[in-house]
Amino acid sequence: MDQGRPKPDLIIFDCDGVLVDSELLSCRCLSDVLAEFGFQLSVVQALELFLGRSTKAIEQHYRDHGQVLPDDFIPRVKGRVLETFSGALQPIPGVDTVLSELKAPCCVASSSDLDRVSLSLDVTGLAQHFGDRLYTAQMVRHGKPAPDLFLHAAEKMGAKPARTLVIEDSVSGVQAARAAGMMVWGFVGGGHYRSRDGRAILSAAGADRVFAQMSDFWGA
Template sequence: MTGNPVTGNRLALICDCDGVLIDSEAVAARMLVHELEARWPDTDVEPVVLPLLGLRIERVLENAAAQLGRSLSAEDMASIRHAVEAAAMQAPAVAGIAEALAQIPLIKACASNSFKAYVQTVLARTGLEKFFDGRLYCADAVAMPKPAPDVYLAAAKGFGLASSACLVVEDSVTGVTAASAAGMTVLGFIGGGHASEAQIGALHAAGASHVFDDMTQLPELVALWTQRVTAALH
């Protein structure tokens, strides 16, 4: 728990960025695979990279290299990060997310494993920044990135709320694990271009209370959670 006790109208919605607000994970994955294949010809990197999505880019690269018995220089890592972020910056908003956020009356924040400059750029480009009013909690401002709970605990502290007053939307096992570790209720989203029904079980196992695939469902899911939390106070 963090912050003050839950009060009736003091609840918050916290959204991951890539894969929840911006449909960028498939774009990022393709670029990661392309960059690694260029460096490691004749190596099948895709089956190794895809399960690592949601981790910081550096962690993805380090883990992929370790699993494949390869290595990457610091220059390689920086170059790949730049290529992936440049590609992801061109991705569209997740279908229906703007309309969904506009219908949800809770205060909102974004908690991302990406760096703040990138998150600011993509939210501005897609017009989603207005929903968050600068409430961005990113990996470069905390001690540990997801799957550690740091960005989510930072968001709750920023709101001055208990973790139980925060509802999270995440698309990856990494993110669901982080939000669950922070003591928050988590909705798993599998409607992005990179997602599939095969992830449902994994997201539930990581701690998601419900998994959905269409952002038009989000306002109702948030309303049901709000009712449950409010009723628990009485």
Template sequence: MFNGARYDGILFDCDGVLVDSERITSRVWAGLLTNIGLPTTTEQSLATYLGNSMARCLEIVTEQLGHTPPDSLLTDFYAQVKVALASEVVAVDGIVEVLDALDAADVGYGVASNGEHEKMETTLGATGLLSRFEGRRFSAVDVARPKPAPDLFLHAAQQLGFAPSRTIVVEDSPLGVFGASTAGMTVIGYAELVSPERLMAAGAVHTVFNLRELLAFIR
């Protein structure tokens, strides 16, 4: 696909696509929500908050609690999740091979995440991927609206010189898939946590269960 010059490059989501962090962050978040009176399991946390910006997560918590959560919720989350990610996170299986293939084919790539830059630096640093995305990391804090709005994808593509219609995006959440699709990009859904049906319904044109399946699109 890339060798046929149909696409300029590829954008990856970070959490759940580059780094296996979703269950770690969901576990920490669930524990903190339970502590403030909103009993939540890790699986419930994944189902409710996957792919959302932190601002949206706080809105959901406020809706469910019926009042604003304590200020300590956010500070405790950032402190605890940083420690957990630094010691537990690993690269998603197959991503190093995919990045190696993109480098070998001279195909550009970047990361577009609803997570903050500091979080990306923690997770990508802990997994040895940070240097591969130097100057190619884009966060929702860089734009007016986070995913599911298309803003972040359009911003990342512009900065990297990719035409939206010639950009592939790999996403693992329906929110991210929808945002990239709305941006006019071709979306491949990584169905590790979410069913292929949900990702396709959000706008993915193809789904994979293992990132090594992406190699077929590169070679």
């Protein structure tokens, strides 16, 4: 694919931070729930450590540091996030137009659980663009930054990795797409990049291109 004017056979969208402006909301929920269990983690630290990662990765992080999270940690976080999303989640500005005008097939590949992805798309009115073409870290052995999820999505969609374009907002997502042999564009229009240099962060991770507004999806 030509980087400037790609004609992909498939476009894979991450959900959080690409389709919906959810990263700050979910990191606040994570920070709050951890605090309830006596673990201190700021929203900024949550973004740095877990942006684009699954809840399993969060548990593994603490396990690697000799700390075990309570059994009800994941259910508590999931419940808090779903409740928060139901009342406050917004779509990324302009993404509905981009999805409506796409010529290539598209799907979602997210580190979040399927119920969270489904709720996010329902609440923001974006579900109509994807139907059941939703793939999550629950469906593969290794989540991002491993390539498993993107390769799984491409296989299900009948597309070759080399003919697939991924839209990602996280370092782990960019790394996963690169490892899968796919072209990847970094998106930095979510609220979590207002105080961070997302362009530098995702470019350093290996993004082929970085853009900040959905109106610039296809570039000049």
